[in-house]
Amino acid sequence: MNDVLERPVFEARQLTKVFTKAGKTIEVLDGMELSMKSGEVVGILGASGAGKSTLLHIAGGLDWPSSGTVHYGEKDIFSLSEPELAAFRNKRIGFVFQMHYLLSEFTCLENVMMPGIIAGGEKDQVRERAEVLLKQVGLSQRGDHRPGELSGGEQQRAAVARALVNHPSMVLADEPTGNLDARTAASVQDLFLDLNETHGTTFLVVTHNREMASRFHRRFQLRDGVLHQER
């Protein structure tokens, strides 16, 4: 066995997260563990307030755990300095949220290019990559449009393309279809699975959509601060 291939692309160990609000403490994560291989699509289900967004924020280095570690390959992300972590996040992790967060004053193509430019990429190369991605997500005719001129599904597809521009190790998605009607949601689901099959993109997806999760390689319920695998 090739050791490098067997090493998890992502590993969360013994994560805890305690929030204190108005003198009351809430234990949101309580020794949560997750290990993912490259090319896996994993779903996280759970009740509202179970801590799914908290888990995703910590997995993506947007928030710190109270204790525990997150590794991407060999890299322990919470041992990095703030600027190192910000750079790692930008280059190695793709984010898709329920809201698309596209910048309204930029075109669709410019929005997709943005993380590549921020990462210091050469403009023509970043543009080329962004154009390839727009094609992959079915928006090659929409590059010049502003976000306001796109439908909800197209906006979310553009957000997916933007998440992929720097070839991230993993894409984290928090209820990516939560704002979409059933048919549009299904087309975004199909896009994730297509990207996974065609390019081996690794996804960790929080969703309320059981039908969507049933198509993933593995799915878990987040309950009482830990993950319970579903069959």
Ligand SMILES: Nc1ncnc2c1ncn2[C@@H]1O[C@H](COP(=O)(O)OP(=O)(O)O)[C@@H](O)[C@H]1O
């Ligand atoms: N910054 C914060 N300060 C205090 N409590 C928080 C904070 N963020 C989340 N929480 C609490 O943690 C719990 C989990 O929230 P969240 O991760 O958003 O759940 P989910 O995404 O599963 O709905 C909730 O009880 C929420 O109120």
Ligand SMILES: [Mg+2]
């Ligand atoms: Mg949430």
